[in-house]
Amino acid sequence: MKQASVAFIGAGNMASALFGGLIRQGYAPSAIIAADPSLDCLARAADLGIATTQDNGAAIEFAELVILAVKPQALQGVLAPLRDILLRRRPLLLSIAAGVNIQTLQDWSDKSLPIVRCMPNTPALVQAGAAGLFASPQVSDWQRKQAQSILEAVGTAVWLDHEEQLHAVTAVSGSGPAYFFLAMEAMIEAGVKMGLSQSVAEQLTLQTAFGAASMAQHSDVGPAELRHRVSSPGGTTEQAILSFERGGLKQLFADAMGRCAQRSVELARELGTDKSD
Ligand SMILES: NC(=O)c1ccc[n+]([C@@H]2O[C@H](COP(=O)([O-])OP(=O)(O)OC[C@H]3O[C@@H](n4cnc5c(N)ncnc54)[C@H](OP(=O)(O)O)[C@@H]3O)[C@@H](O)[C@H]2O)c1
Known part of the structure; x- marks a missing residue:
């Protein structure tokens, strides 16, 4: 399969796990660029042979796949200024930000853009991650395969039929x-x-x-x-x-995971543009 050119927006913990995993799996560093305001994060990426920049716009200019790896609270500020380039280039947006749903991502960029949302987990840092993925209808088969291969570089990736299932994924593998x-x-x-x-x-x-x-x-x-x-x-x-x-261990798990999923729903509502129930 042809390797997509990939831009990471945010080069922190999860991003470095992902690009580190990709390179270990044989992905060409020359196909990857990382953008981050932190020079320390960029230096770690540069050590792997990845191009780096502090300019998000420059990073996505030639990318077929843009991985949004900033904190959820930073995402709106990241997407708004990139809207024009995104509309012109139409890359796949792969968001790993917890709790920001596709409608919100589209409200902050454009509703016509192909978006995959993913909930990874921290064992991705040691190539033993487990991730759930959901694609918007605009995502092509080739883009689905690219998104899957990125997550499979650091563990297991499973596709979900409904975006709402990401709350359950948060309760099972995220947390x-x-x-x-x-x-x-x-x-x-x-x-x-x-x-x-x-x-x-x-x-x-x-x-x-x-x-x-x-x-x-x-x-x-x-x-x-x-x-x-x-x-x-x-x-x-x-x-x-x-x-x-x-001691009721199974019930304890059901209660704990139910609380976790509920908190995920609440956070999505707090972070999102859709505040309705
Ligand atoms: N870590 C996990 O276990 C985990 C699990 C599931 C999902 N996630 C999701 O993964 C995402 C990243 O988490 P993380 O743990 O990797 O966070 P992180 O280590 O803090 O990395 C985020 C990076 O984004 C940079 N950044 C901030 N504003 C930016 C901007 N405007 N443009 C480009 N880069 C910017 C930050 O730089 P500064 O530090 O200088 O601000 C930081 O280097 C989050 O959305 C989180 O919800 C993480």
Whole structure:
């Protein structure tokens, strides 16, 4: 597949994870340009052989794909002055900004522009990200493939049928790493209380989290079956699982993720041009 010329507007954490991943996957640095006011961020990009600029307009002048990687609050100020170039060049806009919906992005640029919205997550920084993507009707098949290959350079990317599903994606994978960090934190603390040193409890917990995720990914059965297989009746694991069940763990997850998705809806409303319910 022909590589699209890509401009990153914002060269911070997520952008550097993405362009770093792209280059590791064989993307030509000469096909990428990064724009950011911060000279430090630009220096990191330049170290990878990427062209850099502090001028967003210059960055998008030759791009087929423009990745909007600034904070949501900065996005309106970024898009408004680029409107004329965007209308003339009509690149694909790929926004990774949390909570800014396509209608709002179009209100800040133009409603005819092709836009893909994406919710990535922080493990993208170590090439183990999980992202949900949604495309506006103006996006072509070739542009969908380009957007997908950008996100797949740093992990897994899945397409969604409805933009509203990005709230659920936020609750599952966007915020999901924090749930696993909390579980690891709790396991390390419990291990230490049982007499392990901090470092031993930490090593065992982290490797167990990695091993369980890896097994679940490579197995042809789901996590529920894998759990049954390691919980023999009368055994030790069964006692732990029964205790989690008595504590209502699944309901706790449903409540926590529901609160997360609800906050995502509220933030989208606060950030957006459409304030209606
Ligand atoms: N990090 C995550 O886990 C995560 C997950 C999902 C989605 N996202 C989304 O990814 C986006 C970027 O997040 P991040 O964590 O990478 O933020 P970040 O590290 O702060 O990067 C944003 C960069 O944009 C630059 N910037 C600010 N105004 C700009 C402008 N007018 N033109 C060009 N660049 C400008 C910032 O420069 P200054 O620092 O000098 O202002 C900064 O270097 C956000 O919209 C966020 O919602 C992040």
